[in-house]
Amino acid sequence: MLSTAIAIFATLLLGITILxxxxxxxxxxxxxxxPRLQIAFLAIFALLLTPLADGSLRxxxxxxxxxxxxxxxxxxxxWTRFWPVQVQRYEPGHDERCVRLLVANVLTxxxxxxxxxxxxxxxxxxIVLTLESDDWWGQQLDSALASQWPHAVRIPQDNLYGMHLFSRLPLASTQVERLIQDDIPSISTEVTLSCGETIRLYAVHPRPPAPNESKESLWRDAELLxxxxxxxxxPVATLVAGDLNDVAWSRTTRLFCRVSGMLDPRRGRGMFSTFHAQYPLLRWPLDHVFSxxxxxLRDMRRLPGFGSDHFPILTTLCYRPSRADExxxxEANHDERxxxxxxxxxxxxxxxES
Incomplete structure (x- = not known):
């Protein structure tokens, strides 16, 4: 009976992996x-149990x-330190070319x-980007941040997809779009850095594939792609930030990076898992910054929790087009496009279909 249970457990993990x-x-x-990391640890646990199994089941x-x-x-x-970094380390002395971005899903x-x-x-x-921020959150953030972060985009919603953007740096050509679904906003804006150069920023928060949200990932995938x-x-200098409701290693996120040519600053540095803040054994990287x-990259860190189910993530990137060739x-191939x-x-x- 024990041999059968161990074999079924290990085979089930393989089935989920293939699925x-x-x-x-x-x-x-x-x-x-x-949960790829969690499944990997469970596979190790299953291997440790195999001496207890017999014969072919072992x-x-x-x-x-x-x-x-x-x-x-x-x-x-x-997404570990065993891998080469994808975004190169910044050189000191170019602070006016850097932009520090804080992304926080506040949990409505x-x-x-x-x-x-x-x-x-x-x-x-x-720049401060909040997700799931409704009218109440907008009022709290306005009263505390508007004086020092005067450039703002406010999209309060009570459906878990509200969004607020506060910036010390000037914004221009700002658009609030609902790219795939009418109740899911995104922001596209130009940001003028302290050095005078302009970059583009996309802020996104697509709907996740989940029983209480959407039967399929199609609409999330379509928005990202x-x-x-x-x-x-x-292909101008661009940042993409937000809660993608997708993990860094997923089929869709990797395809997004190949289609767009965007880089993940976490690669070679760590996972910086931001969800779920209350369950240490069930965490994965849902909140992203791509460049x-x-x-x-100057710095990237996960900040302490503040009551949300997500940790905030803080990223400092420096605009250095002269180092692009590094x-x-x-790049996506024909079939991927x-x-x-x-x-x-x-x-x-x-x-x-929800």
Missing amino acids: ARLPFHWWWIRCCEF WLAILSGLATLVIQACYILP PNRNAEGLIALVHQHEPD LIGKRIHED SEHFT HETP HEARATIREGMEREQ
């Missing part, structure tokens, strides 16, 4: 991409556990605005 690789939008498949458990561990490691390792029912505001004043970011397509077609090849920019276009088209044409 995550299937190219379908159903939420229960896409969600298998999230070998089935060993092979399943090893296969699971190898596949998961291939996805996880780029959370009312500890003082905790987040204290973090903002402690770290003095140039549409932004990626825009970046590819107009084009025009930037180098980066290996990801076709897949992206097809996903965007289907996301625009189909109505969401």
